[in-house]
Amino acid sequence: MPQDYLKRILTAKVYDVAQETPLDLAPCLSERLGNRLLLKREDMQSVFSFKLRGAYNKMAQLSPEVLSRGAIAASAGNHAQGVALGAKRLGTTAIIVMPMTTPQVKVDAVKALGATVILHGDTYDDAYTYARQLEAEKGLTFVHPFDDPDVIAGQGTIGMEILRQCQKPIHAIFVAIGGGGLISGIAAYVKRLRPEIKIIGVEPMDADAMTQSLAAGHRVRLPQVGLFADGVAVREVGEETFRLCQEYVDETILVSTDDICAAIKDVFEDTRSILEPAGALAIAAAKIYVEREQIQDRTLVAVACGANMNFNRLRFVAERAEMGERREAIFAVTIPEERGSFRRFCECIGTRNLTEFNYRIAGEREAHFFVGVQVRDREDAAEIAATVAAQGFKIIDLTDNELAKLHLRHMVGGRSPLAEHELLYRFEFPERPGALTKFLNCMSPNWNISLFHYRNHGADYGRIVVGMQVPPDEMSELQAFLETLGYQYWDESQNPVYKLFLG
Incomplete structure (x- = not known):
């Protein structure tokens, strides 16, 4: 009541x-x-x-005789700390059964409070069943995490x-x-x-x-x-x-x-x-x-x-977090594999920041890439999709696609037989609006981008990896581009990891 x-x-x-x-x-x-x-x-x-409130209140109500036998609990972590702290304060022992999936920070915290930790099962319910079994075997008092x-x-x-x-x-x-x-x-x-x-x-x-x-x-x-x-x-x-x-x-x-x-x-x-x-x-x-x-x-x-x-x-x-705020949208975009297409796509994005870009040359006619864009809200994302589609490009909104968000964004790439005369460079540039566009505009239109990876990690500088198909007789122009760009760079063309997985 x-x-x-x-x-x-x-x-x-x-x-x-x-x-x-x-x-x-x-x-x-x-x-x-x-x-x-x-x-x-x-x-x-x-x-x-908050869990120490209920755990301690339960244990403080027990008689000295019952309390002296020790307490046992099942918990994913926070209740366990409450019981362990209560046992320490009330001068008794505690056994805590925790799921194997419990974050280590919680396991360590319970141990630090003097309780014995037993890891059992994948879920709270697995731990609960085993704790009830130990309760009967050892004559302990079970401190329920909620139903008491x-x-x-x-x-x-x-x-x-x-x-x-x-x-x-x-x-x-x-x-x-x-x-x-x-x-x-x-x-x-x-x-x-x-x-x-x-x-x-x-x-x-x-x-x-x-x-x-x-x-x-x-x-x-x-x-x-x-x-x-x-x-x-x-x-x-x-x-x-x-x-x-x-x-x-x-x-x-x-x-x-x-x-x-x-x-x-x-x-x-x-x-x-x-x-x-x-x-x-x-x-x-x-x-x-x-x-x-x-x-x-x-x-x-x-x-x-x-x-x-x-x-x-x-x-x-x-x-x-940005997706949860509806401030980032991710798309799969298909454009013609021809010079200038990427620049046209960037014009569709306008002044919005790119948060991620993954691309690997794969076909002679079409280029497929994974792109993240900073947006105001979901309506802004829909506007981007409509603008890109109006240019004749194919676009799929992946913002709510778990496979794309968890895995595929990290798997765009691989070897390509089309990447002839490819050179791989890694760049760092100031993380501010326009930095990526400046990079693209400074590149020679004769050089095809065959690989591109960029992700905004929240630092003061951005990091990208670019594969460029530069004809052998244009190496001097490439060197001039690198020196006038003003961004820190590293030539990774001989990197063994590149050769093993991408080259």
């Missing part, structure tokens, strides 16, 4: 280990959205996640803090959903005191167990879940959390991987903090909601619920 949860939340024992986190304005994102977006900074907890009233109440203290920290009207609170403990606790408290506030749950498109369950009217078990947002990769939501969500959650929003990456970038630009994928779900959904509802000047709250990010994953996040 709501009264029961209200009392549980008000008396929850969380502040021995948790801090009351700030409710910070995201100034840049707020201005862009035309609404006041507040971030509940649970990423600032000592374990960089004390855990739910611990997470609900976030809702209590939000209402205390923001006295002004709140239009909606956005909360990530894994098993449902976080949103259940927040919703049970907020709806009891401020029922007019919308509670909106957020799930990845490939891990939407709560969304499917609410639509079906009963808990749905997913056959598999995506692992990018590993903190919410749960196949089946809790029984109690499902009941509470049915009663209190107004709606759920599904977000894509690109949406999540864009949200991570948004939060970084406002706070200089880097959220993990699950931690950025709420921000991604707030953006989608504002665009869908066309609201203005409202106060929105997004729970930034975790920051246990693997550093290596940042490469992928940076690659996909």
